[in-house]
Amino acid sequence: MTDDTIQPDDLGDDALAGEYALGLLTGDAHADASKRARTDIAFALKVNAWQNHFAAIAEAVDPVTPPRGLFRKIRRQAFEETLWGYIRQIGLIPAFVGAAAAALILYVTVQFDVFNTGQEPTPTMIAEMVAEDDTLVVAAAFTSDGRLFVDRRIGASAPDRSLELWLIAGDAAPVSLGVLAADQTLNEIEVPAELQDSLAGATLAISDEPQGGSPTGAPTGAVLAVGQITTL
Amino acid sequence: MTTPDDIEHMILRVGLGERDAFEALYSATSAKLFGICLRVLKDRTTAEDVLQDIYLRLWRGGAATYTAGKASPITWLATIARNRSIDKLRQIRPTRPLEDAPEVADPALGPADLAEAASERTRIFACLDELDPDKSAAVQGAYLNGDTYADLAARFDVPLNTMRTWLRRSLMRLKDCLSQ
Structure with missing residues (x-):
């Protein structure tokens, strides 16, 4: 227990937990109980027990069907924010197994179009980065709202190393777009506004770098996979 | 008929970001939750707002906080609906002290x-x-x-x-x- 001013009092605590679960308390009494519900497990369990008992009162309320259009609204808002959801779902569909990343990206695009309601960001540019020996395959999709989704489909960084993504536009030096997460295959990367215009036709590359990325700001390790950005 | 086990599966799948499950969960539970929101808030428009907020929160990671096999999934959802509605009620009734309704913590009753x-x-x-x-x-x-x-x-x-x-x-x- 973190608060010395509260005396252990099981009986009083039960009533207090009930008062808190009902929302009867105001001011300091509420603030104190709220703090305990977050920090004192025994008290939190009492609050839970009350909440579960009282939930029966809510469960006894007659159901009312919400208006027809509401779910459409909810769905649009929910799915709009989660391009993640698309990519995650698409990643689970074993279509085009064995095909090149291009086919996978094309498939992603088709899916985007299927779900597109006009409000959701759509991919405008895509790229595939494939290692010569196919041990690393990374797909990328830029969306109309300036985000970059990168999906590491095959392969991973070496132990204690990181994969870093680079943008190579024209003759300019490679610019780091960030390090790919080691613990997940999907990455959402924000492309700085000043780079957005140089994306079309540019090249994306992935290099092997010390953990956390290149210490110099330029690629230091081997370039593992390269791919050109294609405008859709 | 949709059983609590079915609902539990839906919640777990929504936690994984599965759209079909989100739609199924809404179909199976929205009338129950809307009834609760409406009963607390007594205003259709506000109740719709809160219902929308509840399902968006579930989709955005709320469902992933559900612990299977502890309390009934309906109890869990009903508590969320009630607490969110009370929160809203206190927001729109400025004459009353502004207090948060208790947050839903992890329901701790035995398997139900x-x-x-x-x-x-x-x-x-x-x-x-x-x-x-x-x-x-x-x-x-x-x-x-x-x-x-x-x-x-x-x-x-x-x-x-x-x-x-x-x-x-x-x-x-x-x-x-x-x-x-």
Whole structure:
């Protein structure tokens, strides 16, 4: 227990937990109980027990069907924010197994179009980065709202190393777009506004770098996979 | 018929970001939750806003906080609907003290199958019936209308501390009855 001013009092605590679960308390009494519900497990369990008992009162309320259009609204808002959801779902569909990343990206695009309601960001540019020996395959999709989704489909960084993504536009030096997460295959990367215009036709590359990325700001390790950005 | 197990599966799949499950969960539970929001808020537009907020929160990671096999998934959802509605009620009633309704923590009752959940439901009502009608009404009113001690003291025209002593005793009687 973190608060010395509260005396252990099981009986009083039960009533207090009930008062808190009902929302009867105001001011300091509420603030104190709220703090305990977050920090004192025994008290939190009492609050839970009350909440579960009282939930029966809510469960006894007659159901009312919400208006027809509401779910459409909810769905649009929910799915709009989660391009993640698309990519995650698409990643689970074993279509085009064995095909090149291009086919996978094309498939992603088709899916985007299927779900597109006009409000959701759509991919405008895509790229595939494939290692010569196919041990690393990374797909990328830029969306109309300036985000970059990168999906590491095959392969991973070496132990204690990181994969870093680079943008190579024209003759300019490679610019780091960030390090790919080691613990997940999907990455959402924000492309700085000043780079957005140089994306079309540019090249994306992935290099092997010390953990956390290149210490110099330029690629230091081997370039593992390269791919050109294609405008859709 | 949709069973609590079905609902539980839907919640777990929504936690993984599965769209089909989100739609199925909405179909199976939205009328129940909308009824609760409407009962607390007594205004359709506001209740729709809260319902929308509840499902968006579930989709955005809320569903992933559900722990399978602890409390009934309906109990979990009903508590969320009630608490979110009370939050909203206090936001839009500025004359009342602005307090957050208790956050839903991890429900900690034992595994609840349908029969158990049903007996749980009847038990709280049986125990409420053992209280004075005034006190039973005060408890249910606090739960569904968001009445605080200040509101209840004003309604029953007694000092706040008297009200509190009154209800604390009632809660202890409830607790005794529920643990029998």
